[in-house]
Amino acid sequence: MNVIVLVKQVFQSADLKIDRSTKTLVTQGVSRVISETDKNAIEEAVRIKEKHGGKVTAVSMGPREAKEALREALAMGADEACLLADSRFGGSDSHATANVLAAALTKIIDYDLILCGAYSEDLFSFQVGPRLAEICNLPQITYATKITLEGTKVIAERDLENERQVVEGRLPCLISVMREINEPRLPTLMAIMAASKKPMNTWTAADLGLGEDELGFNGALVEILQSTAVVGGRKRIMLQGEPGEAAAELVKALVQEGVLKAS
Amino acid sequence: MAQENRGVWIFSELPSLAFELLGKGRVLADRLGAELAAVSVETDGGAEAYIQHGADRVFLMSSPTLSTFQVDSYTDAMTALVNEHRPDVLLIGGTRNGLEFAPRLAERLKTGCITEATRFELDAEKNFVLMERITYGGNLVEIQISKSKPQIATVAKGLCSPLPADPSRKGEVEKVEPKIKPPTTNVLETKQKSAKSVRLADAPVIVAFGRGVRKKEDMAVIEEFAQTVGAAVGCSRPIAEDLHWLPEDQYVGLSGQKVSPKLYFACGISGQIQHLTGIRNSRIIVAINNDPKAPIFEFSDYAVVGDLYQVIPALADAIKELSRV
Numbered sequence: 001m002n003v004i005v006l007v008k009q010v011f012q013s014a015d016l017k018i019d020r021s022t023k024t025l026v027t028q029g030v031s032r033v034i035s036e037t038d039k040n041a042i043e044e045a046v047r048i049k050e051k052h053g054g055k056v057t058a059v060s061m062g063p064r065e066a067k068e069a070l071r072e073a074l075a076m077g078a079d080e081a082c083l084l085a086d087s088r089f090g091g092s093d094s095h096a097t098a099n100v101l102a103a104a105l106t107k108i109i110d111y112d113l114i115l116c117g118a119y120s121e122d123l124f125s126f127q128v129g130p131r132l133a134e135i136c137n138l139p140q141i142t143y144a145t146k147i148t149l150e151g152t153k154v155i156a157e158r159d160l161e162n163e164r165q166v167v168e169g170r171l172p173c174l175i176s177v178m179r180e181i182n183e184p185r186l187p188t189l190m191a192i193m194a195a196s197k198k199p200m201n202t203w204t205a206a207d208l209g210l211g212e213d214e215l216g217f218n219g220a221l222v223e224i225l226q227s228t229a230v231v232g233g234r235k236r237i238m239l240q241g242e243p244g245e246a247a248a249e250l251v252k253a254l255v256q257e258g259v260l261k262a263s
Numbered sequence: 264m265a266q267e268n269r270g271v272w273i274f275s276e277l278p279s280l281a282f283e284l285l286g287k288g289r290v291l292a293d294r295l296g297a298e299l300a301a302v303s304v305e306t307d308g309g310a311e312a313y314i315q316h317g318a319d320r321v322f323l324m325s326s327p328t329l330s331t332f333q334v335d336s337y338t339d340a341m342t343a344l345v346n347e348h349r350p351d352v353l354l355i356g357g358t359r360n361g362l363e364f365a366p367r368l369a370e371r372l373k374t375g376c377i378t379e380a381t382r383f384e385l386d387a388e389k390n391f392v393l394m395e396r397i398t399y400g401g402n403l404v405e406i407q408i409s410k411s412k413p414q415i416a417t418v419a420k421g422l423c424s425p426l427p428a429d430p431s432r433k434g435e436v437e438k439v440e441p442k443i444k445p446p447t448t449n450v451l452e453t454k455q456k457s458a459k460s461v462r463l464a465d466a467p468v469i470v471a472f473g474r475g476v477r478k479k480e481d482m483a484v485i486e487e488f489a490q491t492v493g494a495a496v497g498c499s500r501p502i503a504e505d506l507h508w509l510p511e512d513q514y515v516g517l518s519g520q521k522v523s524p525k526l527y528f529a530c531g532i533s534g535q536i537q538h539l540t541g542i543r544n545s546r547i548i549v550a551i552n553n554d555p556k557a558p559i560f561e562f563s564d565y566a567v568v569g570d571l572y573q574v575i576p577a578l579a580d581a582i583k584e585l586s587r588v
Contacts, residue, residue, distance in 0.1 A: 013399065016399060016402060018402060025403055093375070094366065094376075095375070098370065119517070123398050123399075124379065124398065124517065126363065126378055127366035127369075127376060128366075129363075130334075130364075130367040130370065131366050131370040133367065134338075134366075134370035135370060139448055140334060140363065143359055143363075160360065161358060161464060162455065162460075162461050163453050164453070164456065165450055165453050166450070166452040166454075167448045167449065168449045168451050169447055169449075170447070173447070178518060179518045180511065180518075221369075221373070221410055221411050222375040222376070222377060222407050223408050223410055224407050225408060227404070227405045228404050228405075229402060230397070230403065233401070233562070235563075235565070236564070237566065238567075239565060239566065243576075243577040244577045244580075244581075246567045246577070247577035247578040247581040250565055250578065250581070251578065251581040251584075253565055254526065254547065254565070257547055257564075259468075259526040259547050260492070260582070
């Protein structure tokens with residue numbers, strides 16, 4: 001059972017600040033981490049390997065810094081990592097990103113299952129998984145909270161708004177996971193040291209045989225025209241005074257807003 | 264371009280959301296001087312209801328495989344329909360089903376998709392729909408366009424208002440029998456979530472609490488207040504996942520319940536991005552927290568810096584007072 005796990009490195013969301021004067025997001029000095037559901041995907045991939053044998057390959061498209069995320073995946077138990085890094089990947093939207101990942105998968109060839117997080121912590125587009133599955137002509141099972149493999153059969157539990165669904169599919173396929181699926185392990189010191197000896201490949205656009213119109217700004221189907229930090233999107237009215245006074249003020253304001261009525 | 268893409272289409276497997284999309288779609292279609300069409304499945308019935316809520320045309324897909332939502336089948340069916348009629352804009356209801364369907368469909372059509380769009384505007388030449396989307400848990404607002412057509416977007420529940428049903432509206436119903444390959448996955452079982460979590464998603468008023476509530480017994484303060492304002496009770500992720508004071512389907516956040524009430528009380532919730540993403544469609548957000556630096560205050564309309572153990576009873580009293588006068 002060879003599993004590919006897709007990993008995205010994101011900024012530690014709790015540490016992001018807004019510069020109110022320039023209306024930009026301040027990312028300087030903010031640490032980078034593995035997007036949370038991707039971490040669950042790594043854990044699940046390693047558990048599947050532990051149970052069924054085989055190999056786990058972690059793949060990430062991103063800047064050089066994303067090597068850190070991949071090293072963490074290796075420390076968690078992945079066997080090999082591929083960093084897809086090229087300045088020409090910059091400006092990729094979810095379609096172009098899926099193109100780059102698909103090209104990497106054609107190079108890896110030997111896989112039964114692709115795992116990824118259901119969403120990334122920074123952009124929440126929910127797009128790369130389904131788009132990649134479509135390019136690779138693979139079935140997709142999204143929002144998994146439990147995965148059971150029997151031969152080439154997959155049984156997965158999916159978390160939808162009002163219901164939990166149990167679905168059956170076949171390998172090879174792509175499965176996106178939710179946070180509930182598992183508790184990602186903390187790698188031991190031994191595992192962290194061992195990780196530095198595991199293979200880490202870096203592939204560029206040329207290595208992947210990708211043309212200019214398939215990646216980056218040229219390959220993107222969506223263009224971002226403007227990006228502004230939210231300043232004052234909400235009213236941010238502070239109610240001062242003793243609890244009683246503040247409460248009375250608040251109730252008055254909520255009645256005026258039309259969201260609170262006398263019962 | 265050989266043939267110009269025309270018309271605004273909407274689709275959601277959830278009829279109530281489809282009506283909301285029709286409200287938004289009607290505005291766009293009128294500005295574009297184009298037709299508004301709803302794509303629906305026969306088993307949903309109610310083509311007339313779509314027309315009454317603003318559709319000029321309803322494509323009624325008839326196929327036994329479409330009776331339950333399955334991403335492969337819906338992608339096959341919609342692709343055929345889009346390729347035949349070439350709409351300009353396609354709005355898809357942003358349910359979890361919709362969110363796995365829209366990008367798969369967009370990839371097959373090799374077109375752009377903007378998930379969870381929050382606002383729409385036309386560019387000066389009316390060639391493109393400028394779509395707003397919020398990232399980084401509400402910290403960044405981006406204006407995006409799809410460079411190709413159809414321009415696909417998903418729209419979350421509770422973001423647009425349906426038009427009132429107009430029984431005198433006329434429209435056309437077109438039956439289609441799409442060719443669909445056998446689906447790659449089968450649904451073996453469906454388990455309904457608890458009624459409480461379902462109610463939370465639809466509640467008009469929500470009182471949610473976080474780590475600011477110090478002991479499990481103190482939840483009574485929150486529950487009593489919720490009863491006073493007629494609200495459903497929710498919580499932040501640590502309360503459900505780490506402390507297990509409430510079931511996991513009652514926490515509000517990106518990976519939990521996404522809510523869109525008219526009034527949301529965040530009591531003792533610091534405001535992690537995870538949580539903010541789940542509440543951003545709320546109309547009015549009230550935050551009560553004793554830490555004046557809590558991120559939640561940046562994302563609230565009304566804020567009370569104070570001890571929730573004092574503020575909440577005071578608030579309950581003030582609301583009871585309101586009913587007395």
